[in-house]
Amino acid sequence: MRSVTEHAAAVLDLVAPLPAVDVPPHAALGHVLAEDLRAAEALPRWDNSAMDGYAVRAADVATAEPSAPVVLRVVADLAAGSGAEPHVEPGTAARIMTGAPVPPGADAVVPVEHTDGGTTTVRVDRAPRPGAHVRRAGEDVAVGDLVLAAGTELGPTHVAAAASVNAGLLRVHRRPRVVVVSTGSELVPAGSPLRRGTIPDSNSVLLAAAAESAGADVLRVGAVTDDVDELGSTLRQHAATADLVLTSGGVSVGAYDVVKALLTAWGGVEFVAVAMQPGKPQGAGRLPGGTPVLCLPGNPVSAHVSFEVFVRPVLARLRGLDARGGDALARRTTRAVVDDGWRTPQGREQYMPVRLRDEDGVLHASRAARGGSGSHLVAGLAGSDALAVVPADVDVVEPGTTLRILRTDL
Amino acid sequence: MRSVTEHAAAVLDLVAPLPAVDVPPHAALGHVLAEDLRAAEALPRWDNSAMDGYAVRAADVATAEPSAPVVLRVVADLAAGSGAEPHVEPGTAARIMTGAPVPPGADAVVPVEHTDGGTTTVRVDRAPRPGAHVRRAGEDVAVGDLVLAAGTELGPTHVAAAASVNAGLLRVHRRPRVVVVSTGSELVPAGSPLRRGTIPDSNSVLLAAAAESAGADVLRVGAVTDDVDELGSTLRQHAATADLVLTSGGVSVGAYDVVKALLTAWGGVEFVAVAMQPGKPQGAGRLPGGTPVLCLPGNPVSAHVSFEVFVRPVLARLRGLDARGGDALARRTTRAVVDDGWRTPQGREQYMPVRLRDEDGVLHASRAARGGSGSHLVAGLAGSDALAVVPADVDVVEPGTTLRILRTDL
Missing domain, CATH: 2.170.190.11 (Molybdopterin biosynthesis moea protein, domain 3.)
Known part of the structure; x- marks a missing residue:
């Protein structure tokens, strides 16, 4: 089995920061700066x-x-x-x-x-x-001062600072275009009548919203059936305009695992078992034509964890967030004291959905759902705001343990 | 002088949650749920x-x-x-x-x-x-279970949970429409040539981006000159379509304080001194026709602090975020240990832009700019991710003190 770190590195290698475009400060919110912004003029300009x-x-x-x-x-x-x-x-x-x-x-x-x-x-x-x-002239900013560093994700104060030094255009990375496809003949759009065996497609809703929250422009294709031809034509139709394609479902060992069957036949995509729980079956590679594709498992909690652990860093790199060489996830990673304990599978890194509580600046975590990381509990997931990461060699998390935390609410 | 708490209560009283509209889960990201979502069907529906x-x-x-x-x-x-x-x-x-x-x-x-x-x-x-x-059928969600509570700000896992229980439409509050006007004859759009005495308009860029980040649809009018007729016609033109109008500048004691002059003449807006630093001069009330208007001071750091302290809670209420009766700002408020000390004005609550550092789950704060809360340091503001709140009766903040923190990066 491949470690989480190895798979994360493999998927990051599929992408590079997107090309830069020029946008005015008032349209730059949420973009990532592609080059340092230095002051062309002093601020203030006059006493x-x-x-x-x-x-x-x-x-x-x-x-x-x-x-x-x-x-x-x-x-x-x-x-x-x-x-x-x-x-x-x-x-x-x-x-x-x-x-x-x-x-x-x-x-x-x-x-x-x-x-x-x-x-x-x-x-x-x-x-x-x-x-x-x-x-005094120049008391805030002198000519040539660094105002904003390449790699800055532009928030309100950043775009205001750029305007204040009279920047007419900012060089930012283009936003990633992401296509989201979920697979499964059992899937129908939410709100449709359900017959025996059909369930609403929540994964395309989840992944599209997550990608949008992570700064992408998203085309949500929705669900396709477990039919190789249908999936193939859907992927061919959309791949050319996408910077990244996300699929969910069809990556396991089932007889109808259409994503795995099609993309193994096409070549260019590797299907692997990753030592994590949930989220073990993963696919990653390129579609014909070169568009990167990440194939996530279909269980909703697995899809959520896979997005946070593998897809979000890929989007961050596409957006230019790792331009400064730092860990683009640093802001989302912290530590918290676990309030309740649980048993965990040995040999696989576990990602447990937790709820965080801030007690005077110290973070506490407790499990978000009775069922813990059981990979079908999508409704319980909505009560979580982070994933607690349990190392692979741990089999019991004791109350009071401090764990690494991946925030999913930021 | 009015206290910060008193002024915050007065501005909140100007607004109520916006009416509800129905949107499908895939279009509901970022909206706030207007009524509890209960499961109409069990999840899973079948063993x-x-x-x-x-x-x-x-x-x-x-x-x-x-x-x-x-x-x-x-x-x-x-x-x-x-x-x-x-x-x-x-x-x-x-x-x-x-x-x-x-x-x-x-x-x-x-x-x-x-x-x-x-x-x-x-x-x-x-x-x-x-x-x-x-x-087992119903193991995740039983019929009638609360899936999402009214007042939930819908993130990716929430919209996915709604889809998973087959909700075709969600009842959410309409997004607020905010009009942003900055005032000052010295203001020109960023990127324009500057002559002696003119400066780029950064406040409309700041406030528009901040309102957008806070979940509003924004019309940024930009800057108008210190002319009562021009400001009057601008406000009349846009007020009818807005849920909230924000102005910056023109609220102090200067001879050209056009916002104060016009809106005092129109009536319905109160101009007050608030016991805070920065951000002392504030205006709040209604335009003719009833649209709420908040008149913020023109210094950029004052405008930023005023937005975070007064405007953001107003937008939260318009969006329906306080439907659960809780403090809509709770998630943004924490405590942190101050690494550097500074002197502060007595008798006014101080909001100091700080940079936060997470040390194994404990937050530390240090001042974002050499000049501290000096209200013209807009470029320094871009390095901050929170405001440290110093009580009015403190005159020296000692290193190691724990202060209340208002996060501005979330």
């Missing part, structure tokens, strides 16, 4: 006011206090956005709004609250330190 | 096989072992999806695939690995327990 008030020469008002105010002549009114550059001579001040460039001659800003708010003359009641309430 | 193998009468093969196998006649071949109901008489077996209903008469499944895989007769090499590898 500017941090307050609404008056730009003054600090020396003019060094003695100001409520009982002995200093009166200055107001020579300009600088709104935010004003391009004016009035010179502030001794004895004068410029009314100034937050963000407006500090005019030549002035070296401090007196907040409006410390004045009478005058428009022709202004009474200053308190002495500012030289430099008070002036944001 | 079915957990393995590829042979459905047998356990008593027939109770003595089977490799040195003394038992041979049975194969009377049927049950693929997944088969509706056949052959009776398994003593001395016979039915070939059965994973998921196929167990036929009448049979009470155990022998995995194919424990047989010779025959199709007319089969040699059974090991005795199964009665009930072995049979999934």
Whole structure:
């Protein structure tokens, strides 16, 4: 049997980061930066006011206090956005709004609250330190500073930072296009009448939603029957436009395991037993034409675990998330104290759906469903927010043990 | 000054959960369930096989072992999806695939690995327990069981669970429609040439992306100048189609604080000072016609903090996330040990952008930017993934202190 680590490496080898495209900051949310973004301009670009008030020469008002105010002549009114550059001579001040460039001659800003708010003359009641309430040019970002590193998954603050340094376009990796096909003659679309032996197709719903959550554009083909010709024509139809094809079901030792039968005949896909529970039967390789395909087992919990352990890292690499050489899964991996214990199969790494509880910053995990990792309990899965990873050589997890945790809720 | 808690309550009072709509499970990702989903049918619906193998009468093969196998006649071949109901008489077996209903008469499944895989007769090499590898009808979900509770934010496992119980449509809250307007005559779209005094509009990019991340459909109007007529016509144009309008800038005491001027004249919006740093000037109320509007300060870090503290809970309520009466922010709130210390303003609750580090399940926080919570440091903000909350009565945060943390990366 192949270890989980070996299979994960084999599937990652099937893909490389997708080509870069240029998008404006307001359309870049969720994309991954393909190259470092460095500041082409300083931020702020000019010394500017941090307050609404008056730009003054600090020396003019060094003695100001409520009982002995200093009166200055107001020579300009600088709104935010004003391009004016009035010179502030001794004895004068410029009314100034937050963000407006500090005019030549002035070296401090007196907040409006410390004045009478005058428009022709202004009474200053308190002495500012030289430099008070002036944001210095380049104080946030200097020209050439790294603003965002290649490999950053762009969230709201990232796209805002890019806009703030006046980036018109960002070089990001194209989003992966994923085609999802589930197989099984027993499958009907959810909401259809069920007859004996048929069940709703939940795997294509699960995998499509998971891939979408993981940053892919998804085409959910839905379920095809256990018919080699039908599966073959479906895969041929969609493979050319996909960066990755996901199938579920048909990979085991059954007489009708159509995915295994077809793709073994086509060649290019390897079907292996992986030392894990659930999720043992796995297929991985390429379709004719070269599109990578991952063939997941059909039991819903197996499909879920397979997605989290194998598919998510593949999508992360396609998206460019490992550009920095780090572990793209790092943010999803943590440790937690197990509250309940259970027996586990020896010789296979176990992935147990658990519910996490944060107790003052310390994570606790308990099993999400009575049945544990039993691979058909899809409804119980909905109560889980992580997978607890039990090493292959463990056969009993004792309460209080600390286990590695793969979060599935992030 | 109004406390943060008081202002948060006042803004929440402006909204109620949006009406429910029906969507199929495959289109429900990210929506919030408006009513409990209970199972209309049991899951599994029939006793079915957990393995590829042979459905047998356990008593027939109770003595089977490799040195003394038992041979049975194969009377049927049950693929997944088969509706056949052959009776398994003593001395016979039915070939059965994973998921196929167990036929009448049979009470155990022998995995194919424990047989010779025959199709007319089969040699059974090991005795199964009665009930072995049979999934019992209703074992996962019984009719009437709660599958998903109202208020659940539907992730991949939730929509899959809904599909698995054959739900054709889910009753979910409509997504909020949010209009984002930033104000300031100094603002130009990112990527435009800058002249003295102009800066790129990053707030509309920030707030639109944040609202989208928080589950809203967003119309980003972008920046309008500090002109009462322009702002007025923009708001009138978009208010009718919005569930929430967000503005940034123009809420302070400056002479050009256009949002405050216009909405004070229109009435229905209250402008207040909130005891927090950053984010002190806030406006909240209704536009003519009744659309809720939140007026955030224009400094980018203030806008970010205001979104996380006030807007996100409002969006959560609109989406139906507080239907269960719980704190919609609970998942985002945790505690962390502060690695570096800093001085803070007394009398105002401080929100310090921090970077989190998970050390074996214990969270540590350190300041994201040299300048700390200085409200103009938008580029530094991009390095943060949470806000550390310092109570109003603290003036020095010592290293090693445990603080409440509002995650902004989830």
